[in-house]
Amino acid sequence: MxxxxxxxxxxxxxxxxxxxxxxxxxxxxxxxxxxxxxxxxxxxxxxxxxxxxxxxxxxxxxxxxxxxxxxxxxxxxxxxxxxxxxxxxxxxxxxxVAGQEIHTTIPVHFVNEDKPAKAGGVVSHHVTEIEIACLPKDLPEFIEVDVAALKVGDSLHLTDVTLPAGVSSVELAKGEDHDVAIVTVDKPKASAADEDDADEAETDAE
Structure with missing residues (x-):
């Protein structure tokens, strides 16, 4: 096994x-x-x-x-x-024991993060592992989450993650309010220099 x-x-x-x-x-x-x-x-x-x-x-x-x-x-x-x-x-x-369900945590692998990044987004991971329930024979080595289609402002939640056959999310079994965010794509934070430039531009405009 x-x-x-x-x-x-x-x-x-x-x-x-x-x-x-x-x-x-x-x-x-x-x-x-x-x-x-x-x-x-x-x-x-x-x-x-x-x-x-x-x-x-x-x-x-x-x-x-x-x-x-x-x-x-x-x-x-x-x-x-x-x-x-x-x-x-x-x-x-x-x-x-074969045939008896187990609860454990599985690492999350995020793929295609370069695509949102190239579009100007910052990919933020909110979890690095997911708690699952399954039989020992169905235990995955990791859960893959593809972020290629995400744009700035988008996010993926637990309900958006496709789990392998025979595997369920322990958190989602607790109710809809446990549908936590897995990953988001945010706007890049403005640097201090950029903020100073913006302030100067506003001052000049006045």
Whole structure:
């Protein structure tokens, strides 16, 4: 189901002190939960997770997590990072089961942004990911939003986004007032020099 595979070991030594010891050994404390099973505390090699998370699909696709030899299909639900070091502190994994719907967030890829820009517009992204619901087999790697047809003053909302078959928007399911803007094309902001020139022109006209 997945092209990403990680190997982990069950850990029985829990608590903040144990987590610190794991990190000093270049391991990441993590937890796996869901699918009506008990949560399991695990440890993974930091270097392998760092390498895996370089792929965008790490955050949106089903991962094959092998725990003490047992395969588990999971998705990443949360990652805690060090505030200033390039270090992962903790990972939460959610088990997924074929046939059971999951909720997760998927990155948005905006395409053809150069076209509104050439027409003098400034493309502004209001979201970078969309929360979706679907079966594991229907989980997309990303959602593509084409802005080629947008003109200055135009915008695209959630209802304008075409989702793949079997995929629905969690926000839109809450009601029409959750139809948030995804992207807009705005007028370029006038620079301070331009504003000064405009003021001088008005003064001269007087």
């Amino acid at each position: 997945s092209t990403i595979e990680l190997t982990a070991n069950v850990r029985s030594d829990l608590g903040k002190g144990a987590s610190r010891r794991l990190r000093h050994a270049d391991l990441i404390p993590a937890v796996v939960y869901g699918a009506n099973k008990d949560a399991v505390s695990i440890a993974l090699e930091h270097r392998l997770v760092i390498k895996a998370q370089e792929q965008e699909s790490f955050y949106s696709q089903v991962i094959n997590l092998v725990i003490d030899g047992e395969k588990n299909d999971v998705i990443v639900k949360d990652i805690q990072r060090h505030p200033f070091k390039p270090k992962i502190m903790h990972v939460d994994f959610l088990r997924v």
